[in-house]
Amino acid sequence: MTGVVTGGWSFVWAAxxxxxxALLIYGVSLFMRLKEERQR
Amino acid sequence: xxxxxNNRFPRLPYVLIGLGALCYLFGSFWGLFIAPPERFMxxxxxxxxxxxxxxxxxxxxxxxxxxxxxxxxFTNDLKWDARLDAGLEVGSLLAFMLCVQGSIWAxxxxxxxxxxxxxxxxVAVLLxxxxxxxxxxxxxxxxxKRAIWSSVATIIASVDLPIVYMSVKWWxxxxxxxxxxxxxxxxxxxxxxxxxxxxxxxxxxxxxxRARIASLRLANEVAPxxxxxxxxxxxx
Amino acid sequence: MIAALRKEILIQWRTRGxxxxxxxxxxxxxxxxxxxxxxxxxxxRQFSAxxxxxxxxxxxxxxxxxxxxxxxxxxxxxGLLLLPTDPRALYYGKAVANWLQLSILGxxxxxxxxxxxxxGTERVLALIGIVVLGTAGLSAPGTLYAAMxxxxxxxxxxxxxxxxxxxxxxxxxxxKATSLVILGDPMESLRSWILLLVAFDAIYWALxxxxxxxxVED
Numbered sequence: 173m174t175g176v177v178t179g180g181w182s183f184v185w186a187a188x189x190x191x192x193x194a195l196l197i198y199g200v201s202l203f204m205r206l207k208e209e210r211q212r
Numbered sequence: 213x214x215x216x217x218n219n220r221f222p223r224l225p226y227v228l229i230g231l232g233a234l235c236y237l238f239g240s241f242w243g244l245f246i247a248p249p250e251r252f253m254x255x256x257x258x259x260x261x262x263x264x265x266x267x268x269x270x271x272x273x274x275x276x277x278x279x280x281x282x283x284x285x286f287t288n289d290l291k292w293d294a295r296l297d298a299g300l301e302v303g304s305l306l307a308f309m310l311c312v313q314g315s316i317w318a319x320x321x322x323x324x325x326x327x328x329x330x331x332x333x334x335v336a337v338l339l340x341x342x343x344x345x346x347x348x349x350x351x352x353x354x355x356x357k358r359a360i361w362s363s364v365a366t367i368i369a370s371v372d373l374p375i376v377y378m379s380v381k382w383w384x385x386x387x388x389x390x391x392x393x394x395x396x397x398x399x400x401x402x403x404x405x406x407x408x409x410x411x412x413x414x415x416x417x418x419x420x421x422r423a424r425i426a427s428l429r430l431a432n433e434v435a436p437x438x439x440x441x442x443x444x445x446x447x448x
Numbered sequence: 449m450i451a452a453l454r455k456e457i458l459i460q461w462r463t464r465g466x467x468x469x470x471x472x473x474x475x476x477x478x479x480x481x482x483x484x485x486x487x488x489x490x491x492x493r494q495f496s497a498x499x500x501x502x503x504x505x506x507x508x509x510x511x512x513x514x515x516x517x518x519x520x521x522x523x524x525x526x527g528l529l530l531l532p533t534d535p536r537a538l539y540y541g542k543a544v545a546n547w548l549q550l551s552i553l554g555x556x557x558x559x560x561x562x563x564x565x566x567x568g569t570e571r572v573l574a575l576i577g578i579v580v581l582g583t584a585g586l587s588a589p590g591t592l593y594a595a596m597x598x599x600x601x602x603x604x605x606x607x608x609x610x611x612x613x614x615x616x617x618x619x620x621x622x623x624k625a626t627s628l629v630i631l632g633d634p635m636e637s638l639r640s641w642i643l644l645l646v647a648f649d650a651i652y653w654a655l656x657x658x659x660x661x662x663x664v665e666d
Binding site (some may be wrong): 180181183184186187188190191192194195198201202203205206209210212 | 229236240244252253254255256259262263266302308309310312313316317319320365411414416418424428429432446
């Protein structure tokens with residue numbers, strides 16, 4: 173039996189997706205900001 | 213141009229980020245596809261493999277900010293302000309992620325997006341506090357004053373965190389008796405630990421890069437770039 | 449510190465029109481909250497404590513911002529620093545004066561709350577006591593942040609932005625304690641909330657005094 177809570181997978185994907193997206197976007201923004209600051 | 217530090221190991225942050233990304237892929241893959249579903253939570257449990265590591269690292273970030281603030285007030289060395297600047301931003305990011313993850317977990321579990329869990333509510337309060345300090349920094353032009361005020365505000369906010377937690381916990385316990393999942397049996401340790409290190413490496417790398425950006429900004433502030441100085445010379 | 453306090457109270461007495469204006473602001477807020485909820489007497493009574501403290505919190509931003517207005521107008525802040533007074537004494541003088549003003553404001557709002565929300569109780573002294581303790585929690589960090597934001601552009605938005613997340617424990621405790629006094633306390637939990645409030649006050653009055661010197665140095 174998989175448990176009391178059903179229909180979990182969409183929420184799991186949402187959580188992982190948003191976490192990954194946040195980390196990625198922030199990382200990229202850091203690279204870009206560092207490049208910009210170096211050129212100044 | 214004056215150097216405000218944070219560049220002692222030029223390659224290190226990139227190494228950390230790369231390492232962190234690898235660990236994250238490995239840990240998340242394990243958590244999503246290899247770890248078995250939990251007894252009561254079913255597959256929803258898998259959210260914990262990102263949520264708990266984010267939480268642990270958020271606490272570290274807050275500790276880092278607190279430490280940087282105190283060290284700055286004692287040393288008056290602006291490189292610590294650069295580190296504080298970085299910690300505040302990365303800490304806010306982690307806090308925001310925690311709130312989003314927590315909401316996504318709460319909806320199918322409790323039927324509501326926000327269940328006033330003491331831990332998550334404390335995170336939200338501190339998120340707003342940090343955002344306020346970041347806003348304060350934008351409005352202060354003098355780097356030294358900005359640094360002192362940020363440090364003071366950060367210390368006050370950090371000291372507040374345990375008090376906020378206690379008061380919300382108590383405020384909440386009178387109405388609801390649900391608990392947030394925190395006990396994880398040994399079968400689930402691998403994805404948890406791997407992702408914990410993943411986010412630790414990523415966070416550290418991010419803070420180092422962001423501190424470097426802050427240091428460069430400070431250098432630009434204290435001594436403006438040559439073009440502007442030249443033009444000022446022309447006008448004189 | 450007594451001299452600083454005396455000066456503050458003198459200034460506040462001279463500008464007491466301002467105090468009345470803040471009271472009207474607070475009372476109007478209480479009125480508006482009731483419109484937000486609707487004319488359900490039972491519900492209003494339930495939330496009366498919350499409304500009182502929200503009104504007090506909003507009003508405090510006006511009071512606190514005002515407390516450094518005189519200094520900023522005449523650049524007196526720097527002048528005060530030249531005097532051989534301990535900046536800590538200055539801070540506590542101002543914080544106590546703000547505390548006094550907020551306590552009076554809170555006490556004045558109690559009858560408004562009683563009337564609008566049918567939130568009467570016999571334990572009026574307990575209510576006033578909670579107001580005094582709660583406003584202490586607002587005043588200490590509030591005075592510190594007011595000193596900071598007074599010197600900055602966009603001060604009106606920054607002060608609440610910085611202060612509000614911070615005083616959550618004081619707000620929670622005050623609201624719970626007030627609510628217990630008004631609605632009844634079946635589990636005798638009032639003392640614990642008061643204790644939490646006192647602890648918060650003690651910690652912040654000490655901490656903010658300690659840090660104030662750095663905030664106004666040049």
